[in-house]
Amino acid sequence: MNDLDFPILSAIVLLPAAAAVVVALLPRSRPDVVRLVGFLAALATGVLTVWLAFAFDKGDAGYQFVSQHHWIADLGISWIVGVDGISLFLVVLTGVLFPIALIGPKVHRDVKSYTAWMLVLEAGCLGSFLSLDLFVFFLFFEITLVPMYFIIGGWGYENRVYASVKFFLYTLFGSAFMLVGMLALVFLSAKGRPVTFDFRELAERGALAENTARWVFLAFTAAFAVKIPLFPVHTWLPDAHTEAPTAGSVILAGVLLKLGTYGILRFGVTLFPAAAVDLAPLLLTLATIGIIYGALVATVQKDLKRLVAYSSVAHLGFIVLGTFALTNQGVSGGVLQMVNHGLSTGALFLLVGMIYERRHTRQISELNGLQKSMPVLAAVFTVVMLSSIGLPGLNGFVGEFLVLVGTFITRRWWAVVATAGVILAALYLLWAYQRVFHGTPTGDNVGLPDMTWRERAVMAPLVILIVFLGVYPKPVLDRINPSVEALVSRVEKATDHRQPAVASRRETGDR
């Protein structure tokens, strides 16, 4: 299965990029054609990623479907793409969310540029998840800023210019540290050997002195912390999410934030296991603060979209928590939670967008009794909301539970505090739901049209996945676990960090 002749991963990255060029060449006067071409390209990419999930070899913890080509030989830079259990479902998530985001919300102007930017963004995201060359990863990681910047700045709401520039500069600021750290790693670990940006090779070399490794790890973390975003560098996120058009928010929350959590796990923890263990308390604390703070701030938001945005700060905190618990359950839960958050928050943003299209406001105080006129939308909202809260039987529970269990066995008190975040999530979401959907509709809230068939079709795959992952996450976890276990045991080999026996029971087989 791994020795596929066809470079499927390169195709997955290049297909949307090529489609963006095609879209750019289509006539501006035919928005319908543009949308169709864009959607079909994203759908084809999505189909390829889903196929990838099925073709993926469960027993293999390493990188699969690897293809490698020289790019800038003089500097040791190659095009290397590969997928393992950690990146697989992020790729699938990207493949699934993009067609939905493209076809779901209406676009109020200049469909052509919009579609082209979205496809560029998709290529950038997929490239980031699949690259196994640090330089190429950095390129893709950075290039995602440009389409997102234009999508927020061009199709967003009132305050869009401010939000888009803030988003761009914050992320660029973080990346500045990562680039220098990355170069330091590459040159310091060379030690007379040829310079390479090949991530696998660098992971094997692992030749940095302890203190240097810590600094370089921090440099990487700076970039990813902004992207995740971790408290206290999260302030770009509420603005960007609130001002972005619906599709922009869906992708931003669903996929772009995962670049941070993915990056910290893939590059931070893998390359600098000792530094990750040493600095875990710091990151765990920031993550926990983010969970509580994000939830509290979400509770008092007046704007429904801003509320969802702050809930992301809290949810992403759980992912970081699981990652730095450095146990099999914690990290697996973190990876799964990346996917879950993409599905449920993406769906929430779509629903908020639908409400906005009908009411032209997102102020919670101006909405009431929507359940009466839009029962279907209310029902879907309920399911998605409960998934976001982490109700058993829906996907959010599986991820959060694994994270909390995994954290509890190594980092008890952080887990205890973070668990309060689950309760707070119920508070802000249920309270918002109550204010928006319950009661008797008044004023403009009377007689709104319910979800159209198109909107239902857009939401259907998300709801199905939310329920499926909640009821039967095994096929997903089976693919995630081997790579996660390999990573955790790599950390254990490099440091004196040991996860308690209870965490690694699966390996010894006495379940």
Add this chain to the structure above:
Amino acid sequence: MTILLAQANPTLIAPIHVPNVEYSAMLPALILIGGALLLLLVVSVVRSRPPWLWTGMTLATGAATMVSSLVLWFDVRDDGPRRVVADALVVDGFAVFFMVLIAVTVILGALLATTYLDREGFPGPEFYVLMLLSASGAVVMASANDLIVLFLGLEILSIALYVLAGFHPRRLESKEAAMKYFVLGAFSSALFLYGVALVYGATGSTNLGSIRTFLASNVAPNGGVLLAGVALLLVGLGFKVAVVPFHTWTPDVYQGSPSPATGFMAAAAKAAGFAGLLRVFFSTFSTLRLDWRPVVFVLAVITLLVGSVLAVVQTDIKRMLAYSSISHAGYVLIGLQAASSAGIAGSLFYLLAYTFMVLGSFAVVTVMGRQGDADHDLSAYRGLASRRPALALAFTVLLLSQAGVPFTTGFLAKFYVISAAVQSRSYALALIGMLSAVIAAFFYLRITVLMYTPPADDGADVRSRPLAVPAATALVVGVAAAFTIAFGLVPAPMIHFARQATLLL
């Protein structure tokens, strides 16, 4: 009488050695000078003188320079560097790299000028003549192997540029720019010359090779004099490339000069100045690197920060690009500070990328300035995307590249110099370079935002009149944007080119 004396006593007067002049190695400079002279000749003997003739001849000269430089490139690659005219000039990969760069600048500059001269109604060939002469000075600087020759090149380059800066007879700003540039430039030339004198006093030679050999085998008896001389050389060359704190002329001159002249100046003077700076410091004074590296470190830091911070508050696009070109100079200095062949290759690649970005940007500015070349307020760019989508897109590419966005040459250029800095363990400088790129991104983004903001609707505004984009300018913008993207995607050939051109120690 002299001859008689010499015959009577041959030891009294040494025979004059006429150096062997290898014309083939000097061909690019000769072609440029010849082209300029030919233009002057034609204008005085030919009766029918269509304006395109001057453009055509300049382009032909530029193309011939390019071809002869490329021929030299392969010569040098196969047979090694050539030292010609009694070691006064050296033709190595480094020199030829700059010759190619200058040829590109001449070609693109001529295309820019033709638009401008047509629009402003200057039919004569003077602009082109000055441009070619200035370029010949730049080529001489690139291949100078003697401080005196370097000075000659610097003056030929500068004097033509002073006149170009004041070329627009009806704009007061243009006169002001020329005057400022001339007075300050003359000062810096004087400082440079004094530096040459001090270095000569300390080492006994003005030849770069001899100085290098001398320093390698002797402890300079007058260390203070030598260092003072080196410092003055740094000031003189730093002025040309607009390094802070020798940059104060830049915004005024960039703003006042005719836009094509600014573009040409920004590309050619920076390239030539850095050619001299890199060669003299990296190669000639390599034994003194412990002395100059900290100085260059400080200069790079303040150049980066002042350039990008002050660009943020500008409201005039030409002033903004002036400050941005200052901060670009800071990046090239990062490469020099690394004091390694990777650093020099990085600097060369940076200059290559910069040349296209800056010429493309000033091509857009030339068009946007409209008749009179005066409309350079940032507000003129508002809504450009809805009126001229292709122009706006190309300008966006050039601006994003300058901001260092991936898949452009601008990103790779920054990456290359920063990686050289990291390789030389200058982590602080690398980080400051990256952070000032964040500041710089702010003002590049500001223009992009403006271009994609819908225009303010008042029909009386001059700006709502159709904007003429002549084919020649469109070509320059297109070539610049295409280069930026194409070699951003497939950078290997250009990186290889820059590496091959790196100075040998």
